[in-house]
Amino acid sequence: EVQLVESGGGLVQPGGSLRLSCAASGFTFATYAMSWVRQAPGKGLEWVATIIYSGGVTYSADSVKGRFTVSRDNSKNTLYLQMNSLRAEDTAIYYCAKAWQQLVNGFDPWGQGTLVTVSS
Amino acid sequence: QSALTQPASVSGSPGQSITISCTGTSSDVGGSNYVSWYQQHPGKAPKLMIYDVSKRPSGVSYRFSGSKSGNTASLTISGLQAEDEADYYCSSYTSARTWVFGGGTKLTVL
Numbered sequence: 001e002v003q004l005v006e007s008g009g010g011l012v013q014p015g016g017s018l019r020l021s022c023a024a025s026g027f028t029f030a031t032y033a034m035s036w037v038r039q040a041p042g043k044g045l046e047w048v049a050t051i052i053y054s055g056g057v058t059y060s061a062d063s064v065k066g067r068f069t070v071s072r073d074n075s076k077n078t079l080y081l082q083m084n085s086l087r088a089e090d091t092a093i094y095y096c097a098k099a100w101q102q103l104v105n106g107f108d109p110w111g112q113g114t115l116v117t118v119s120s
Numbered sequence: 121q122s123a124l125t126q127p128a129s130v131s132g133s134p135g136q137s138i139t140i141s142c143t144g145t146s147s148d149v150g151g152s153n154y155v156s157w158y159q160q161h162p163g164k165a166p167k168l169m170i171y172d173v174s175k176r177p178s179g180v181s182y183r184f185s186g187s188k189s190g191n192t193a194s195l196t197i198s199g200l201q202a203e204d205e206a207d208y209y210c211s212s213y214t215s216a217r218t219w220v221f222g223g224g225t226k227l228t229v230l
Contacts, residue, residue, distance in 0.1 A: 035219075037166075037221075044123070044209060044221060044222070044223045044224040045158070045160075045166065045209050045211075045221040045224070046221060047211070047218065047219040047220065047221060050219070059217055059218060061121070061218060062121065095165060095166070100156070100168060100171055100177070101171075104154045104213040105154045105156065105171050105172050105213075106154070106156035106168050106171035106172075106211070107156070107158075107166075107168065107211075108167070108168035108171075108177065109165070109167075109168075110165040110166055110167075111165065112165055113165060
């Protein structure tokens with residue numbers, strides 16, 4: 001069974017940093033693209049970043065470009081999101097998700113999410 | 121990248137059919153074969169229901185179907201059941217090599 005378990009969320013002050021992790025199991029992690037998607041409280045889904053299977057190419061939303069960095073360690077089956085210069089509007093549940101079949105055709109499954117709260 | 125446009129809410133009675141629209145542009149929905157739909161129950165993670173515009177993952181009920189015409193994609197749920205009550209989101213891969221979601225639609229089963 002495919003499992004994705006996020007961790008690392010919490011309360012951080014504006015301007016601070018946080019690193020999220022997503023531990024994967026149940027599939028060959030090194031052969032799939034992985035993504036981060038967030039959901040602000042009571043709001044819709046927002047794509048954040050995607051990294052290809054090898055880690056050699058990443059894509060990110062304009063709203064986080066230059067502040068967030070997605071990376072992966074295929075030897076540890078783990079996906080990361082380094083978040084710097086955090087703002088109040090970054091407050092959200094952050095989900096990691098596996099590429100459905102290819103890089104581009106969907107996200108599934110998703111982890112249970114980890115809550116990031118940016119507040120003083 | 122602006123969010124795709126979905127109706128805020130739709131409703132239907134058990135057994136009826138409903139359709140949720142998802143409108144974008146030629147840079148996303150209109151120019152992409154990679155439109156997907158997600159179901160999210162309260163407090164739960166999203167679940168993939170449709171990918172590649174109209175394909176269903178194994179395990180997803182045949183009552184769910186997807187289509188696209190021009191810049192608008194649609195999700196149709198036939199034979200509505202109480203368990204279908206949830207939020208639904210569309211998503212599209214874009215020409216800028218990014219992904220964009222719709223604002224979400226709350227489905228109420230009356």
